[in-house]
Amino acid sequence: MVLIAERTLLNLLSRASGVATHTRRWADALEGTGARVLDTRKTTPGLRELEKYAVRVGGGTNKRMGLFDCAMVKDNHIVAAGSVAAAIARIGERFPDVPVQVEVESPAQAREAIAAGARFLMLDNMSADAMAALAAEVRSGERGSGEGESGEGGPGGTGKVWLEATGGLTLANVRDVAATGVDFMSVGALTHSSPIVDLGLDLA
Secondary structure (H helix, E strand, O other), X not given: OHXXXXXXXXXXXXXXXXXXXXXXXXXXXXOOOOOEEEOOOOOXXXXXXXXXXXXXXXXXXXXXXXXXXXXXEOHHHHHHHOXXXXXXHHHHHHOOOOOEEEEEOOHHHHHHHHHOOOOXXXXXXXXXXXXXXXXXHHHHHHXXXXXXXXXXXXXHHOOOOEEEEEOOOOOOOHHHHHOOOOXXXXXXXXXXXXXXXXXXXXXX
């Protein structure tokens, strides 16, 4: 019976161990910075729960499990809706209880998203300098509001705005990006490009 299930179990364990090991490298690289590494939905078909569990074991954080638990506004949605604010408004009209995350490519888009009520911004392929300047602006608005992390002040009448760096991230630049003041870094490679850990089963 053991030999019948051996290869399937070893494949799954090797895959999960590879994801956890890769994630641990990112978590260790970010240690002490205050930023956390996130996974994405870029998982192996049928193995999402396993791979996301492996990310948690490795010290990472699951961003979302599917399309159902978070509405993500990306470039195509912005174009289709006509603007960042319009895209956010359409989601709010149909799904008012679903959290909204907005991918922005410029400070202007970020300001528009915050003014429209977004609490989570994905800074897509921004330079470290641009992210640092935007983070400083956002945090300054939060402090000026007189509200805490869960308050309702800040730019556009919001409270805490979470910032995520996405695109162009490597283990070589991760601490530099963390120093910009972002809260998270999303790394699709955790689940779509982690090398397996080569495991074997030998009977004594």
